[in-house]
Amino acid sequence: MAVNHATEAPRALGELVVVYDASKDHFDVDEEFLKKHHTSLGMNWNIYTSEGTRYKFYFSQGFVTITGKxxxxxxxxxxxxxxxxGDKVVFQYLGFSKYNYIPAEPNQIGA
Known part of the structure; x- marks a missing residue:
């Protein structure tokens, strides 16, 4: 019997852990994650919240920040x-140009 994948939630390919820097209004990003997923400077991405809201953002300054669009x-x-x-934030990586924001307690990150 065939499985209907259309109704299943997208499976995360990884998690992007970022730290919010309020003074600059951006997130500091794990450089190794970006290199692994071949993210290029200035590339636009999407973040989707659990409510379905979409946010545009792009990586800049040598793969170490997300600047909000x-x-x-x-x-x-x-x-x-x-x-x-200073809070850590987790985005699930869903594939090319797609991330999903997931709330997470700092002690849950990396578990």
Missing amino acids: VLGGWKHFCEEKNIND
Whole structure:
């Protein structure tokens, strides 16, 4: 019997762990993850929240930051999600140009 994959949730290929820097309104990114997934400088990506909201962002400055292409900047996103300066945030990597924001406690990261 065939399995209907269309109704299944997308399977994460990895997790992108970032740290919010409120003073610069961006996330510091794990450089090795970006190299592994061949992300190029200035490439546009999408983040989808659990509510289905889409945020555009791009990697810049030598693969170490995500600069928001978000209405109101990342500050608005972080206030809405109760993310504070220095907090770790997890995005599930779903494949080319797609990430999904997942709330995570700092002690759950890397578990």
